[in-house]
Amino acid sequence: xxxxxxxxxxxxxxxxxxxxxxxxxxxxxxxxxxxxxxxxxxxxxxxxxxxxxxxxxxxxxxxxxxxxxxxxxxxxxxxxxxxx
Amino acid sequence: xxxxxxxxxxxxxxxxxxxxxxxxxxxxxxxxxxxxxxxxxxxxxxxxxxxxxxxxxxxxxxxxxxxxxxxxxxxxxxxxxxxxxxxxxxxxxxxxxxxxxxxxxxxxxxxxxxxxxxxxxxxxxxxxxxxxxxxxxxxxxxxxxxxxxxxxxxxxxxxxxxxxxxxxxxxxxxxxxxxxxxxxxxxxxxxxxxxxxxx
Numbered sequence: 001x002x003x004x005x006x007x008x009x010x011x012x013x014x015x016x017x018x019x020x021x022x023x024x025x026x027x028x029x030x031x032x033x034x035x036x037x038x039x040x041x042x043x044x045x046x047x048x049x050x051x052x053x054x055x056x057x058x059x060x061x062x063x064x065x066x067x068x069x070x071x072x073x074x075x076x077x078x079x080x081x082x083x084x
Numbered sequence: 085x086x087x088x089x090x091x092x093x094x095x096x097x098x099x100x101x102x103x104x105x106x107x108x109x110x111x112x113x114x115x116x117x118x119x120x121x122x123x124x125x126x127x128x129x130x131x132x133x134x135x136x137x138x139x140x141x142x143x144x145x146x147x148x149x150x151x152x153x154x155x156x157x158x159x160x161x162x163x164x165x166x167x168x169x170x171x172x173x174x175x176x177x178x179x180x181x182x183x184x185x186x187x188x189x190x191x192x193x194x195x196x197x198x199x200x201x202x203x204x205x206x207x208x209x210x211x212x213x214x215x216x217x218x219x220x221x222x223x224x225x226x227x228x229x230x231x232x233x234x235x236x237x238x239x240x241x242x243x244x245x246x247x248x249x250x251x252x253x254x255x256x257x258x259x260x261x262x263x264x265x266x267x268x269x270x271x272x273x274x275x276x277x278x279x280x281x282x283x
Binding site: 005012014016054055057058059060061068069070072073075076 | 156157160203204206207208210211213214215217218237238239240242243
């Protein structure tokens with residue numbers, strides 16, 4: 001099995017290098033994309049939009065499909081699983 | 085001290101069990117199909133109790149995603165290794181195909197069954213595609229700046245490559261004489277794609 005690295009507790013992105021973590025701090029649970037300049041977790045809607053955009057820009061799927069896929073990915077993440 | 089050793093051993097054992105499950109699932113998904121394989125089938129194939137599978141993977145989807153994640157980790161490692169030697173588009177395509185070949189029986193099932201799989205599984209696969217798309221486009225842009233490639237929009241660049249590769253994978257029974265269609269068609273696919281992107 002390949003070596004495992006920590007994953008962002010918000011979007012699931014593998015965090016392989018220090019610069020992948022919020023503020024470059026490897027003890028932080030979230031990645032740099034899901035956090036603001038102070039290292040705080042961004043609101044759900046903002047994280048959702050960023051993740052949905054990733055699908056659109058990479059493969060050209062429709063915004064609705066991208067939104068659904070991003071929601072499916074975030075639903076079970078530690079940061080969002082208890083979200084109502 | 086004894087307690088520490090026991091805890092470490094238990095943790096190691098847990099990792100070993102999890103890895104066994106992921107490997108067994110990958111083999112079975114490849115053989116029977118993902119939709120047709122249950123967690124009980126996976127447990128039975130390695131003579132493990134169904135309860136143990138449930139402890140590690142409460143839902144079948146969790147097991148499928150664990151196999152996809154394993155594929156993703158290998159892909160990421162292979163891209164990293166490729167970049168240490170060569171930043172060109174050809175190197176990225178070859179790195180992608182090396183990992184596809186390694187996971188070919190499972191991956192072929194995955195892409196064949198993707199539209200029928202639960203949203204989370206399909207989204208995980210599409211997220212991996214997004215990562216490959218990023219690497220391809222970055223490499224294309226480097227080639228373009230060096231005058232060796234033309235401008236192509238990122239989604240179409242990726243979709244053209246993956247469409248080509250997936251066609252051979254989904255129909256591997258008619259495109260390969262041996263066990264791996266990627267092994268047999270690698271050079272043709274890479275050379276053809278490199279021709280398509282020329283200025």
